Amino acid sequence: MAIGIEDRVRISPSTWPSKADVPPGDLRQYAPTGLGLAAPMVVRPWDNLEDVLGRGDAYGATRRTGDPILDAPTNDATGGVVYFDSNVEPQQLSAVLSLLEVRDALTTYAVYAMESTDPPKDRYLAQIRIVDFGGMNLFGAIPDSGDVLWQQPIDVGALIAAFIAAQKSIWGDGMSAALAGTLNGDGDWAREKLAFGFMVENAYNGVYRLWSRPWLVTK
Numbered sequence: 001m002a003i004g005i006e007d008r009v010r011i012s013p014s015t016w017p018s019k020a021d022v023p024p025g026d027l028r029q030y031a032p033t034g035l036g037l038a039a040p041m042v043v044r045p046w047d048n049l050e051d052v053l054g055r056g057d058a059y060g061a062t063r064r065t066g067d068p069i070l071d072a073p074t075n076d077a078t079g080g081v082v083y084f085d086s087n088v089e090p091q092q093l094s095a096v097l098s099l100l101e102v103r104d105a106l107t108t109y110a111v112y113a114m115e116s117t118d119p120p121k122d123r124y125l126a127q128i129r130i131v132d133f134g135g136m137n138l139f140g141a142i143p144d145s146g147d148v149l150w151q152q153p154i155d156v157g158a159l160i161a162a163f164i165a166a167q168k169s170i171w172g173d174g175m176s177a178a179l180a181g182t183l184n185g186d187g188d189w190a191r192e193k194l195a196f197g198f199m200v201e202n203a204y205n206g207v208y209r210l211w212s213r214p215w216l217v218t219k
Contacts, residue, residue, distance in 0.1 A: 003113045003126050004166025009152050009159055011128075012110045021140025024131050025112040030209075031138060031201040032063050033073040076101075076203040083213075086173050086194040090161065096198070097157065103206050104157030108133040108150045111159070119182040124197070125171065125212040128163060130156055132206025160210055164196060167212040175217060182214040190216045 003011070014025030022029060064071050073079045078101045084093075097104050112129045116122040133150045136142050154162065171178050171194050179192035192214040201207040 003115065003128065003163075004170055005111075005113075005128070005159070005162050008154055008162045009111050011113050014112060014114070017136070017141045019141050020136070024110065024129065024136065024139045024141075024207075027112060027114045027127060027129055027209075030064055030199075031205070031207045033071065033075075033079065033202060073203055079200040079203050081197060081199045083195060083197045086164070086168055086196065088164070088196075093161070093164075094157070097160070100198075100200050101203065102156065102200065102208060103132065104155060104160070106132060106156045106206065107152050107154070109152060109156060109206070110136075110150070111152075119214060120184045123183075123213060125182065125194075125214065126167060127209060127211035128159075129201070130159065130206075130208040130210070135202065135205030135207050138202055138205040138207065156208070160198070163210055163212075167196075168194060171212065179214050183216055185214075185216050188219075190218045193217050 005011075012025060014027075015023055016025060068080070078099065080100070082096055082100070084096070094104075110131045110133070112131070113126065114128075115126045116124050119125055131139075152159070173194060175191040175193050179194060180187055181192070183192050185192045193216075195213050195215045197209075197211050197213055199209040201209050
Protein backbone atom coordinates (compact mmCIF):
# COMPACT_ATOMS: atom_id res chain seq x y z
CA MET A 1 0.00 0.00 0.00
CA ALA A 2 1.62 3.25 -1.14
CA ILE A 3 0.40 5.45 1.70
CA GLY A 4 3.80 6.31 3.11
CA ILE A 5 2.80 7.05 6.72
CA GLU A 6 3.06 3.56 8.18
CA ASP A 7 6.20 4.52 10.10
CA ARG A 8 4.51 7.58 11.63
CA VAL A 9 1.15 6.31 12.87
CA ARG A 10 -0.63 3.06 13.63
CA ILE A 11 -3.05 2.14 10.81
CA SER A 12 -6.01 0.00 11.92
CA PRO A 13 -7.29 -2.99 9.90
CA SER A 14 -10.24 -2.04 7.69
CA THR A 15 -12.45 -4.61 9.45
CA TRP A 16 -11.75 -3.34 12.97
CA PRO A 17 -13.71 -3.19 15.19
CA SER A 18 -15.74 -6.17 14.01
CA LYS A 19 -18.68 -5.25 16.24
CA ALA A 20 -19.28 -1.95 14.44
CA ASP A 21 -22.64 -1.56 12.68
CA VAL A 22 -20.80 0.15 9.80
CA PRO A 23 -17.05 -0.55 9.75
CA PRO A 24 -15.21 2.77 10.08
CA GLY A 25 -12.57 1.23 7.81
CA ASP A 26 -15.04 1.01 4.91
CA LEU A 27 -13.89 4.10 3.03
CA ARG A 28 -16.42 3.51 0.27
CA GLN A 29 -19.03 5.03 2.59
CA TYR A 30 -19.17 8.51 4.06
CA ALA A 31 -20.08 9.30 7.62
CA PRO A 32 -23.32 11.26 8.13
CA THR A 33 -23.37 14.70 9.65
CA GLY A 34 -24.95 15.44 13.02
CA LEU A 35 -24.50 14.29 16.58
CA GLY A 36 -25.50 10.67 16.09
CA LEU A 37 -27.14 10.55 19.51
CA ALA A 38 -30.45 9.15 20.65
CA ALA A 39 -33.07 11.89 20.80
CA PRO A 40 -34.45 12.77 24.22
CA MET A 41 -38.23 12.49 24.46
CA VAL A 42 -39.10 16.06 25.38
CA VAL A 43 -42.81 16.51 25.95
CA ARG A 44 -44.11 19.96 26.81
CA PRO A 45 -47.36 20.34 28.82
CA TRP A 46 -49.32 21.46 25.76
CA ASP A 47 -47.96 18.79 23.37
CA ASN A 48 -49.89 15.91 21.93
CA LEU A 49 -48.38 12.73 20.48
CA GLU A 50 -48.38 14.10 16.92
CA ASP A 51 -46.44 17.16 18.06
CA VAL A 52 -43.76 15.01 19.67
CA LEU A 53 -43.38 12.62 16.73
CA GLY A 54 -43.33 15.41 14.17
CA ARG A 55 -40.74 17.55 15.89
CA GLY A 56 -37.77 15.89 14.21
CA ASP A 57 -34.50 14.72 15.66
CA ALA A 58 -31.93 17.46 16.23
CA TYR A 59 -29.66 14.99 18.03
CA GLY A 60 -29.43 12.29 15.38
CA ALA A 61 -27.34 11.76 12.25
CA THR A 62 -28.22 13.04 8.79
CA ARG A 63 -27.33 11.06 5.70
CA ARG A 64 -25.56 12.88 2.90
CA THR A 65 -27.47 13.87 -0.24
CA GLY A 66 -24.68 15.23 -2.44
CA ASP A 67 -26.23 18.70 -2.29
CA PRO A 68 -23.71 21.11 -0.68
CA ILE A 69 -26.48 23.19 0.89
CA LEU A 70 -28.52 20.30 2.29
CA ASP A 71 -25.37 18.54 3.48
CA ALA A 72 -24.27 21.44 5.67
CA PRO A 73 -24.19 20.18 9.29
CA THR A 74 -27.21 21.24 11.34
CA ASN A 75 -25.30 21.04 14.63
CA ASP A 76 -22.05 22.73 13.60
CA ALA A 77 -21.12 26.03 12.00
CA THR A 78 -18.13 24.56 10.18
CA GLY A 79 -17.43 21.60 7.94
CA GLY A 80 -17.37 20.67 4.28
CA VAL A 81 -14.73 19.84 1.69
CA VAL A 82 -11.69 21.77 0.52
CA TYR A 83 -9.37 21.00 -2.41
CA PHE A 84 -5.83 22.35 -2.56
CA ASP A 85 -2.65 22.06 -4.59
CA SER A 86 0.40 20.13 -3.44
CA ASN A 87 2.41 23.34 -3.04
CA VAL A 88 0.28 24.44 -0.07
CA GLU A 89 2.32 26.27 2.55
CA PRO A 90 2.22 25.03 6.18
CA GLN A 91 0.67 28.27 7.40
CA GLN A 92 -2.02 28.08 4.73
CA LEU A 93 -2.90 24.52 5.70
CA SER A 94 -2.92 25.45 9.38
CA ALA A 95 -5.29 28.33 8.66
CA VAL A 96 -7.70 26.05 6.77
CA LEU A 97 -7.73 23.47 9.56
CA SER A 98 -8.36 26.22 12.09
CA LEU A 99 -11.20 27.65 10.00
CA LEU A 100 -12.81 24.20 9.82
CA GLU A 101 -12.25 23.73 13.58
CA VAL A 102 -10.37 20.48 13.02
CA ARG A 103 -9.05 18.88 16.22
CA ASP A 104 -5.48 19.02 14.97
CA ALA A 105 -3.97 18.60 18.46
CA LEU A 106 -5.77 15.28 19.00
CA THR A 107 -3.52 12.26 19.65
CA THR A 108 -6.08 9.56 20.51
CA TYR A 109 -7.51 8.48 17.18
CA ALA A 110 -7.70 5.62 14.69
CA VAL A 111 -6.44 5.80 11.10
CA TYR A 112 -7.80 3.80 8.18
CA ALA A 113 -6.17 3.83 4.76
CA MET A 114 -6.97 2.82 1.20
CA GLU A 115 -5.10 3.01 -2.09
CA SER A 116 -6.92 3.29 -5.43
CA THR A 117 -6.48 0.53 -7.98
CA ASP A 118 -8.07 2.67 -10.71
CA PRO A 119 -7.28 6.38 -10.20
CA PRO A 120 -8.94 7.64 -13.40
CA LYS A 121 -12.22 6.10 -12.23
CA ASP A 122 -11.86 6.66 -8.49
CA ARG A 123 -10.42 10.20 -8.84
CA TYR A 124 -8.00 9.67 -5.97
CA LEU A 125 -4.61 8.04 -5.43
CA ALA A 126 -4.60 7.25 -1.70
CA GLN A 127 -6.82 8.26 1.17
CA ILE A 128 -7.07 8.06 4.93
CA ARG A 129 -9.91 8.42 7.41
CA ILE A 130 -9.16 9.78 10.87
CA VAL A 131 -11.58 8.91 13.68
CA ASP A 132 -11.44 10.41 17.16
CA PHE A 133 -11.64 7.68 19.80
CA GLY A 134 -14.91 9.19 21.06
CA GLY A 135 -16.34 9.23 17.54
CA MET A 136 -16.55 5.44 17.25
CA ASN A 137 -20.11 5.55 18.56
CA LEU A 138 -21.12 7.08 15.21
CA PHE A 139 -20.26 3.73 13.60
CA GLY A 140 -22.11 1.71 16.20
CA ALA A 141 -19.02 0.61 18.09
CA ILE A 142 -17.32 1.81 21.24
CA PRO A 143 -14.32 -0.51 21.38
CA ASP A 144 -12.70 -1.29 24.67
CA SER A 145 -9.54 0.72 25.25
CA GLY A 146 -7.62 -2.53 25.41
CA ASP A 147 -8.55 -3.45 21.84
CA VAL A 148 -5.89 -1.16 20.40
CA LEU A 149 -3.40 1.36 21.67
CA TRP A 150 -5.25 4.56 20.80
CA GLN A 151 -2.46 6.95 21.73
CA GLN A 152 -0.72 7.86 18.46
CA PRO A 153 2.87 9.11 18.31
CA ILE A 154 1.86 12.31 16.46
CA ASP A 155 -1.20 14.55 16.57
CA VAL A 156 -3.76 14.96 13.78
CA GLY A 157 -2.13 18.11 12.44
CA ALA A 158 1.23 16.36 12.11
CA LEU A 159 -0.48 13.34 10.52
CA ILE A 160 -2.08 15.52 7.85
CA ALA A 161 1.28 17.14 7.09
CA ALA A 162 2.99 13.71 7.05
CA PHE A 163 0.44 12.29 4.59
CA ILE A 164 0.92 15.23 2.23
CA ALA A 165 4.71 14.93 2.42
CA ALA A 166 4.60 11.16 1.87
CA GLN A 167 2.36 11.42 -1.17
CA LYS A 168 4.58 14.12 -2.66
CA SER A 169 7.54 11.80 -2.15
CA ILE A 170 5.73 8.95 -3.90
CA TRP A 171 4.12 10.84 -6.79
CA GLY A 172 6.32 13.89 -7.17
CA ASP A 173 5.30 17.50 -6.71
CA GLY A 174 5.22 18.47 -10.37
CA MET A 175 3.96 16.86 -13.57
CA SER A 176 5.92 13.69 -12.83
CA ALA A 177 6.09 10.50 -14.85
CA ALA A 178 4.61 8.64 -11.87
CA LEU A 179 1.34 10.54 -12.29
CA ALA A 180 1.07 10.03 -16.06
CA GLY A 181 -2.29 8.54 -17.00
CA THR A 182 -3.80 8.75 -13.50
CA LEU A 183 -6.48 11.09 -14.87
CA ASN A 184 -6.29 9.97 -18.51
CA GLY A 185 -4.08 12.88 -19.50
CA ASP A 186 -2.44 12.73 -22.93
CA GLY A 187 1.05 13.46 -21.64
CA ASP A 188 1.35 16.59 -23.75
CA TRP A 189 -1.54 19.06 -23.76
CA ALA A 190 -3.01 17.66 -20.57
CA ARG A 191 -0.65 16.38 -17.90
CA GLU A 192 -1.38 15.27 -14.34
CA LYS A 193 -0.15 17.13 -11.27
CA LEU A 194 -0.60 16.23 -7.60
CA ALA A 195 -3.27 17.84 -5.41
CA PHE A 196 -5.26 16.96 -2.30
CA GLY A 197 -8.73 16.97 -0.82
CA PHE A 198 -9.79 17.27 2.81
CA MET A 199 -13.25 16.63 4.22
CA VAL A 200 -14.82 17.08 7.62
CA GLU A 201 -17.04 13.99 7.54
CA ASN A 202 -18.49 14.61 10.98
CA ALA A 203 -17.35 17.58 13.05
CA TYR A 204 -19.03 16.59 16.33
CA ASN A 205 -17.50 13.10 16.35
CA GLY A 206 -14.12 14.12 14.94
CA VAL A 207 -14.19 12.16 11.67
CA TYR A 208 -11.98 13.49 8.87
CA ARG A 209 -11.00 12.32 5.38
CA LEU A 210 -7.81 13.24 3.50
CA TRP A 211 -6.83 12.08 0.04
CA SER A 212 -4.30 12.69 -2.72
CA ARG A 213 -5.61 13.24 -6.24
CA PRO A 214 -4.37 14.10 -9.71
CA TRP A 215 -5.55 17.16 -11.63
CA LEU A 216 -4.94 18.08 -15.25
CA VAL A 217 -2.65 20.94 -16.20
CA THR A 218 -3.52 21.98 -19.74
CA LYS A 219 -1.49 24.10 -22.14
